[in-house]
Amino acid sequence: MFTPDRSKYPKHVNGRPEIDLSSGKYTKVWHGPQHPGITGNMALEITLCGDEVVESITHVGYLHRGFEKLMERRTFIQCFPIVCRIAVPEPAFNEYCFSAALEELSDIEIPEQAQWLRTFNLELMRLSSFLMWIGGMAGALGQGTIGQWCVTHRDYVADLFEEMTGGRIYHMYMLPGGVRAPLPPGFKERAFKVFDGIEKMLDAVDKVLYNNYVFKQRTQGLGIITRDMIERYGVVGPNARACGVKRDVRLDEPYVKYDELDFDYVTANASDAYARAVCRFEETLQSIDLCRQVLNKMPKDGPFHTKTPNVMNWKVAPGETYAKAECTRGEYGFYMVTDGSDKPRRVHARGPSMTHAICLMEQLAINTNVSDIAGLMVSIHTYPPEVER
Amino acid sequence: MKLKDVISPFYVWKRAFEKPYTNTNPLETRDGSANYRGFHANDIEMCIGCGTCEAVCQNAAIDMVPVEGVDTTMSDSGLRPKIDYGRCCWCALCVDVCTTASLRLTNEYTWFSSDKDEDFRFIPGIDKKSWDDNELGYRRHEGLELLDYKRQAMDHIPFEDSTKSFIEMFHGYSAKQAKLEAERCVDCGLCIAKCPAHMDIPEYIKAIRDGDFELGAKILYATNPMPATCGRICTHLCETVCSIGVQGDPVAIRWLKRYIIDQIEPGDLKDALGEIFPDNGKKVAIIGAGPGGLSAAYYLRQLGYSTTIYEGREAAGGMIRYGVPEYRMPYDQIDKETNYLKECGVEFKFNTYVGRDIQLENLMDDYDAVYFSVGLTIPYGLGIEGEEHPRVLSGLQVLDDATERVEENPNIGKSVAVIGGGNVAMDCCRVSKRYDADVHLYYRRRISEMPADSDEIHESQGEGVVFHTQAIPVRVEPADNPNQVKLVWGEAEMVTPKDGGRPRPVLQEDKIHTDTFDCIIKAIGQEGNYEFFTGEYKEKLETKWGKIIHNEYMQTSIPKLFVGGDIANPQADAISAIADGHLAAKGIDLFLLHPDDKQMKK
Amino acid sequence: MMLEKLKQTFTVTEVKEQKKNLTFFTVPKEQMEMMLITLRDHHDYKHLSFIVGIDMIEDGVFKLTYMLYNYETNHSFGIHCNIDREKAEMDSFHHLWEQVGTYQRELREMLGINFEGSPRLEENLSLDEGWDGPPPMRRDFDTKEYSNNTYFQREGRVNYDPREYMREQLYPTFPKTESDKLLNGGGKK
Secondary structure (H helix, E strand, C coil): CCCCCCCCCCCEECCEECCCHHHCCCEEEEECCCCCCCCCCCEEEEEEECCEEEEEEEECCCCCCCHHHHHHCCCHHHHHHHHHHHCCCCHHHHHHHHHHHHHHHCCCCCCHHHHHHHHHHHHHHHHHHHHHHHHHHHHHCCCHHHHHHHHHHHHHHHHHHHHHHCCCCCCCCCCCCECCCCCCCCHHHHHHHHHHHHHHHHHHHHHHHHCCHHHHHHHCCCCCCCHHHHHHHCCCCHHHHCCCCCCCHHHHCCCCCHHHCCCCCCCCCCCCHHHHHHHHHHHHHHHHHHHHHHHHHCCCCCCCECCCCCHHHCCCCCEEEEEEEEECCEEEEEEEEECCCCCEEEEEEECCHHHHHHHHHHHHHCCCEHHHHHHHHHHHCCCCHHHHC | CCHHHHHHHHHHHHHHHCCCCCCCCCCCCCCCCCCCCCCEEECCCCCCCCCHHHHHCCCCCEEEEECCCCCCECCECCEEEEEECCCCCCCCHHHHCCCCCCEEECCCCCCCCCCCCCCCEECECCECCCCCCCCCCCCCCCCCCCCCCCCCCCCECCHHHHCCCCCCCECCCCHHHHHHHHHCCCCCCHHHHHCCCCCCHHHHHHHHHHCCHHHHHHHHHHHCCCHHHHHHHCCCCHHHHCHHHHCCCCCCHHHHHHHHHHCCCHHHHHHHHCCCCCCCCCEEEEECCCHHHHHHHHHHHHHCCEEEEECCCCCCCCHHHHCCCCCCCCHHHHHHHHHHHHHCCCEEECCCCECCCECHHHHHHHCCEEEECCCEEEECCCCCECCCCCCEEEHHHHHHHHHHCCCCCCCCCCEEEEECCCHHHHHHHHHHHHCCCEEEEEECCCHHHCCCCHHHHHHHHHCCCEEEECEEEEEEEECCCCCCEEEEEEEEEEECCCCCCCCEEEEEEEEEEEEEECEEEECCCEEECCCCCCHHHHHHCCEECCEECCCCCCECCCCCEEECCCCCCCCCCHHHHHHHHHHHHHHHHHHHHCCCCCCCCC | CHHHHHHHHCCCEEEEEEECCEEEEECCHHHHHHHHHHHHHHCCCCEEEEEEEEEECCCCEEEEEEEEEECCCCEEEEEEEEEECCCCEEECCCCCCCHHHHHHHHHHHHHCCEEECCCCCCCCCCCCCCCCCCCCCCCCCCHHHHHHHHCCCCCCCCCCCHHHHHHHHHCCCCCCCCHHHHHCCCCCC
16 A cells, blocks of 8 residues: 655654644645635645645535535425536536436336436536546646636537536436436537537647646656555546546446447556546547437437426335446445435435545645645546535 | 657647637627526416415525516416526526416526616516517426326226216226325415315315325315215316416316215214314204205304204205216215214204295294205296196206106106206206116207316216207297107307307207107206295395395395305305305304404394 | 345344345444445455435434445445434444545534544534534434524515415405314314
């Protein structure tokens, strides 16, 4: 296992260094919660010795809205508009997992077309989120131009979402029983045009960012996640795949229509921030490919929503289940418990950031240079709202 | 270090010559997509103010508020949604559950105001906005159904078999069907106002969803002591205003009512309702044991009055028993209700016809107040030549005979002509069918204008009654066989009067037909019989168009005398009679125990 | 199969196969640690997805759910463990997976469950600034009441109930049905 060099610590008590700030040897810096180099509103409380991090503590809570508690007070359909807010850049996974769990507990089969539309929506969501991430990663290392390219093209994806779902950011599209609307006419052609544009842009990103000496120098060897840390820290998604571990919920436990699509695990071996960046870059391209596949394989039309009980009086028999999906950061899931009433008894949103942003980040930050913290943070790809929920 | 890694990043310059991706606002504006969820628009004419949008809004962004220019009517609460855009999250669930599809979201997403006092809360459709006419924006897509628009079908004896007996035709909902049907309700409560008795319909439907039938029965009895009757033969006006009925089938409120009361065994009503009746020492006489009389007796008992019902016939129920055939209204169900009233302490004096066996004067002297609801019992004549023929029968008489002697043929023969288009006419047709007769129905206007329930019309047709519409009886002629009669009738043409109004049937002189039947049953309506009013009461009693004039608490022009039922209200159905009884009970209470009350004549 | 084997060693109750690759069961509190270790080390359930606490206030217990995942067979076990609600204590498993500590911090913060020996247990994740209420995920904590007492409502909002409004407008004199009284068992009784 990866053990950081702790020789600089004077003393180590109960798993934590005993730092005497008055000794003048250490500096305490708050990185965030308002910091461009951090993903969302969270803060790292960093203790430095020189410019080297000796301790990092993650603070969340700036976005706590108590979603899980709110859902206990709302009827099932009323939960639907709020779940998307649990991970702002990736609302679709919340909608999907919530709907899938509810459908499973109330024995609802959704129609074929709805499954295709869900697959497309989820994959497009991954694409949009990856674009944002690539931009963020470049930005965190001082290459803001690429950030602008990516966000511009993400906006075109948001246009597609707007046409499809009626919303750019919070789509509120996958509701229990299926989806809310069919694809508008001519959507496929417009989508392909957007994908072509993104591929062209990604080609430029590959040249400018991934074959950039500075970028390579700063990310290679940064934040290495060793193989044994994966089990121990519960690492999932591209963070795990960048260590050569093949795990992807889309392939392990195919949901919606992923079993009918042609794709494979995207892996890398170096386990560092650069490998994670490459992994995500490849997955972005894979997402575009999958989106094209879905649009080509999808039937022209068909029912996109199945009749649910009247949503105003929807009661679900007692039960519990766990529905999961592969978001851009790994296993994302909703654990839902019902008790026969019209409101869920307990809903837990399991986001990968809960482990990645806290225990993994705190461990990886040690012994890195303070200027790399932003890059390291982004390379783990965390969204704080899913930590605090 | 690879050389490529140093040179490659300079590719960035290539893109410096590309056109910018941004829009220069306000020179270039970008409209929301055709499906965009922007600001609300509401079609005020279509909206019925049911408040379902308010109920589903998880942000509590919607208030239902009265607006100018929209009146509260029986099918429209007069309220309209007002949206607080400080709270709205544009999820559009309000659009998806809108029962009338009047509410939608437009594709407008910008709104500026230089007036700091201008409120960001407004009523779509009332407060005019620039986007009101935007046709684009989110609407509920065809195929997305968050509400249940389809009614649970009620199983019944197939038409081939139904005419063979007087067994109750409809089986009633099964537990599963009732629950599914109860789940369709959106709890808006528009139906409460339309129901003459103002039954708390959403609450008893909720009791079905919760499986609490005792509570359901309590809610039923709070406004209606004859739920088993109304659960079968009510004219279900409530269903005509059901908000679900705007886009789908209305909730089967009547069948659900029947379901609740069917779950309680006849002997268990007393335990289920758990009522205790006080005694305040006052006595009230009630004339007529029909729905109006029974209802008044029950609510008077609740208030502590001792009540005695005088009924000319040998059993309670009035028109429900003697006017509604058994296949629609089994007699044991009427007995279930009247037996409970007996348990409540209501005293019945059967075979006591007021005016013959006892005089109204005596009742007025002996009791603190008298309530009468004697119903409409004298059939209208056809007003045509030859109708005195012995083979021209009264519809009410036929139904009465059917009640008294179900097994025998009430002397109608094997081919029957029924004249009329109301429920009595339908009952006569179907009763005749059950006596194995060949039945022809003659009605002046079109089927869509028949006053009978559409269900009844449908079932009559299903059972093989031959409908002759736009058919006007011209005269009745004796036939060669003294047991038969000839009906001369003419085809009519619907003519809209020059001054507008309802089209009237006009006889076409050249299209006259003659058919021979074993009997002709006239069922074109009936009027009240006030023969028992004598002396000063006859003089004082005020009537108009054959109906008794009363105040809002059913008090007649004679202060001590209260009225209700078909002789007092224009609807002339069971549920209105029950409502009258309830109102009269309150009126009698105000009259006797609240001497200061200004609404009552003393 | 595997469950049968586990049953020989552990008190496994309330087994429910929710779907093909998800099974729930319950074990007593004291066997939890050995159960997790056995599944992790002998049966390849190496991935801990999450730990959730459910407040079963009517039974007087907190039901903890540990979700384990096997990457080889793609099967999940949801392992329940009921702990007393009054004396909410559970063994700490922070030594088994690193992220357990984080989940245990959250459970302490949101449900008030104590995990003896868990590192940094007292550090709140979310409720840092001025929180003085009870653990908020407990069922008896009423968020509506809290928010009404803590925050103010926007002024000038009035809402009318269609039923009541129609009664006032259309039939104010008709005897009122007091269904709410019936619901409370009062009313006519």
